[in-house]
Amino acid sequence: MGKNAYIIFIVVLVAILGFWYYSNQQSANNPENTNQEKMMEDDTSMMNEESDSMMEEDDSTTEDDSMMASEVQEFRVVGTNFDFSEKEIRVKKGDTVRIVFVNEEGFHDWVVDEFDAATKQIQEGNQETIEFVADQAGEFEYYCSVGQHREMGMVGTLIVE
């Protein structure tokens, strides 16, 4: 009887020790698991950072593009007796400038000498579009070359920054 109780005690003890060892091993494994999970999270966050930086690169490429003269800046300028609707046009050096000149009254054109840019002289009710590259910085006067219109104040300033 005493011997049987001793054996049962040993079995239970082994079982308890075995369970304790097993659960210890599990908890020993658990930090690794969580580490792995963390590493995986880190990986994904790194991937996110990578895609973020890739998007930033995309942004910078578009910025580069805008610096590279491919940008077209369009302005609608209405001519009347004896005035332009736009007294100032501001662009960046290297921009392609598109002027949509709409003549609503009289007989006019739109000219800026420094860029050899000029519309035809057109009658009211017509419009003409020209394009030129603003390849030099500075302030340039644009004007109507018909008659004395320039002297009468049919002018404006093209500012190339």
Ligand SMILES: [Cu+2]
């Ligand atoms: Cu004019």
